Amino acid sequence: MEKVIDITVAPERINDYGYIKKIALEKAGLPNGRIKILKRSVDARHKPVYRIKAAIYTGKLPEPEPPAVFKNTEDAKPVFIAGAGPAGLFAALQLLILGVKPVIFERGKDVDSRKKDIKDLELSNSLKADSNYCFGEGGAGAFSDGKLYTRAVKRGSPRQVLDLLVKHGASPEILIDSRPHIGSDALPEVIKSIRKTIIGHGGEINFNSYISSLTVKEEKLVSVTINEKEKIPCSALILATGHSAASTYRMLHNQGITLESKPFAVGVRVEHRQQVIDSIQYGSSPRPEGLPPASYVLKSSFKGRGVYSFCMCPGGMIIPSSTSERELVLNGMSPSGRNLPFANAAIVTQVSAEDFGNGVFAGLEFREKLESDAFNITESLTAPAQRLADFVNGKKSETLPESSYPPGITSFPLAELFPGYVTQALIKGFKDFSSKMKGFLTQEAVLLAPETRTSSPVRIPRNKTTLMHPVAEGLFPCGEGAGYSGGILSSALDGIKCALAAQAFIQ
Ligand SMILES: Cc1cc2nc3c(=O)[nH]c(=O)nc-3n(C[C@H](O)[C@H](O)[C@H](O)COP(=O)(O)OP(=O)(O)OC[C@H]3O[C@@H](n4cnc5c(N)ncnc54)[C@H](O)[C@@H]3O)c2cc1C
Known part of the structure; x- marks a missing residue:
């Protein structure tokens, strides 16, 4: 027999299989059985907990799915x-x-x-x-x-x-x-x-x-x-x-x-200290034992244009992902432990033919111009950067906080890099995000630009x-x-x- 149940587990007990089995059996009203965890997620809406979906088997365990079999294709077409x-x-x-x-x-x-x-x-x-x-x-x-x-x-x-x-x-x-x-x-x-x-x-x-x-x-x-x-x-x-x-x-x-040509999205990488994101999402920093570094997914819109977070990397770093000389492209990554001190995400807004015109390569050329304009600011992979609150308030940053980005950052008013509609959309997005995540819009966070390769322009x-x-x-x-x-x-x-x-x- 198989019974599927949902249970809630405190973060500090998440690796305690015996305990999880005990409460799963209790919830199912069964004296014994074997349990298989099917799904596991963090619910940080109130006091952070893990939500677990588990299957309980009282009889024979089901046969596992047969593994993929690779054929020898040496002489195949x-x-x-x-x-x-x-x-x-x-x-x-x-x-x-x-x-x-x-x-x-x-x-x-x-x-x-x-x-x-x-x-x-x-x-x-x-x-x-x-x-x-x-x-x-x-x-x-x-x-x-x-x-x-x-x-x-x-x-x-x-x-x-x-x-x-x-x-x-x-x-x-x-x-x-x-x-x-x-x-x-x-x-x-x-x-x-x-x-x-x-x-x-x-x-x-x-x-x-x-x-x-x-x-x-x-x-x-x-x-x-x-x-x-x-x-x-x-x-x-x-x-x-x-x-x-x-x-x-x-x-x-x-x-x-x-x-x-197809629409895509452009914008910035925003970087906070991971502990700021933990404290916003979990209500405490350091985060409670057993919880992973917190992440976020944010979305908003400005005059029909979507503004959203993308590829959020908890405990990660910002990296140069350029593929040609004289272009600057940023992206983010994290190691498996997500244990670096910073959290970054792309914050981007949609751009389409209405912005860059018709023509198969109009979007690609728009992307290339943004990437080469960003490179030209320092003639290097050093990224133009601005404190988040300064960007929203239209002020140049006199100083910059530390960043994970290896080639380094330099203060630059990012509104001068982007078309006005991109800047306005990003500012509106950041204001909306700060009402969803109190403390997100802070001088201690820094924006690096540009993020341009969220999806294909073609x-x-x-x-x-x-x-x-x-x-x-x-x-x-x-x-x-x-x-x-x-x-x-x-x-x-x-x-x-x-x-x-x-x-x-x-x-
Ligand atoms: C730093 C970074 C972090 C990312 N993080 C994530 C993440 O956490 N999660 C996620 O889902 N996505 C992430 N992405 C996006 C994800 O990597 C891409 O969506 C995905 O790799 C696309 O897969 P693809 O095979 O279509 O193309 P690609 O991965 O771009 O692979 C295309 C390959 O084609 C090769 N190539 C190009 N032209 C030619 C040619 N003419 N002849 C022969 N070879 C050619 C290239 O060298 C390349 O290796 C990240 C991307 C980057 C750059």
């Missing part, structure tokens, strides 16, 4: 994949399950070599165009907070992705946490384990391999060119190159592959059923760069979906 981000890697895993050989071309380096390039970037401003926070094995998600939630459940089964991550070394806690995350220190090991599975089952991963052009004849994909040199016949390509791949968008456009169209591009049979636009996902989990789900479509096509 290939499907090519451009990009080894979450979309590309999960497309490859799904192809192995289907018995199709994944052949990945990734412009960047393996995840360990990337670590060194990222250190150089942070310490000496030296950016490598093919190896940075966005490009290389693991894609943009490799050195991130590794948050793993999505509202896009229609795209497939998030559980399938979580199971595959656990199979490759992620903590099983991601299966029960309502807001799971892996962390920038743990992600590279998971990515290397995925690589091992792909290669071990006959797949290929080619690093330093940039898809520089495609050949389409009579509306059919016939070949891809690698690094402007090697032309390889190809009838099926999952194009999962991410939303930082500006040169890839331009290459597609020049080759007659139609693209569309969509690569695809047929709803076949998932192929309308004028290039065999080309499967995939993941965040094609405009079909946002974040690690939804990109992985889209990769799986494209793999299924590609297998149906090549059969």
Whole structure:
């Protein structure tokens, strides 16, 4: 027999399995049984508690779901994949399950070599165009907070992705946490384990391999060119190159592959001391034992324009995620323990063709201008910054608080960087947020700019059923760069979906 119940557990007892079992059985009115925790979340609305959904079994335990079985694909038909981000890697895993050989071309380096390039970037401003926070094995998600939630459940089964991550070394806690995350220190090991599975089952991963052009004849994909040199016949390509791949968008456009402009969002990274966020959310600092560093999700609007928090990183740091020389792009990440002293989040507002005009690349050019204007302020990766209350009150900051951002910050009135409607929307948002989180709008918090890569400014169209591009049979636009996902989990789900479509096509 199985009974599902909801219980509440005090934070300090969250790791006490015996206690949780006892109160679960009491609540179910059962003298004994085995319990399995299905979901776990923090409820900080009153006195912070954990809410747990648990299944109680009095008889035989149900059989576990059979694990994914990867076939040996050494001699199988290939499907090519451009990009080894979450979309590309999960497309490859799904192809192995289907018995199709994944052949990945990734412009960047393996995840360990990337670590060194990222250190150089942070310490000496030296950016490598093919190896940075966005490009290389693991894609943009490799050195991130590794948050793993999505509202896009229609795209497939998030559980399938979580199971595959656990199979490759992620903590099983991601299966029960309502807001799971892996962390920038743990992600590279998971990515290397995925690589091992792909290669071990006959797949290929080619690093330093940039898809520089495609050949389409009579509306059919016939070949891809690698690094402007090697032309390889190809009838099926999952194009999962991410939303930082500006040169890839331009290459597609020049080759007659139609693209569309789409709305996206821009703004700032706000950074507080983690203890400020803990104290606002939990009512005490230091936070009560057993509770994770607090996070937040905020939203508001200004004249029909959404303003919201995005990619909040508790106990994390702000990082430079530029991909080209002379551009400044910020993002955030946290280690698995979320144990750094700062909490940061993007606070962004929507921008659309009404703001940047029509034209396929109008949004991309708007993004590029903002990123290069920000770089030009200091001619370096040092970020323009302003105290939060000064920004809201229109005052230049005379001094700045400490920040986690490794290349450093410099005082700059951020209203001079953004169009007026972005500044006004952000100010309205911050005022609204402060009424939801008392103490959020403070001089002690600092804004760094710009945050520009929340989602893609371009969509690569695809047929709803076949998932192929309308004028290039065999080309499967995939993941965040094609405009079909946002974040690690939804990109992985889209990769799986494209793999299924590609297998149906090549059969
Ligand atoms: C610092 C940071 C932190 C983040 N934190 C989170 C988080 O906590 N949770 C979350 O859900 N999301 C997070 N994101 C966003 C998330 O990483 C992306 O949504 C996700 O990685 C998109 O997956 P993708 O596979 O579609 O593209 P990407 O991950 O961008 O991967 C694309 C890959 O394609 C390669 N490529 C590009 N052009 C070519 C070409 N022409 N030929 C060959 N290869 C090419 C690139 O090198 C790259 O490796 C974060 C992003 C960053 C940068």
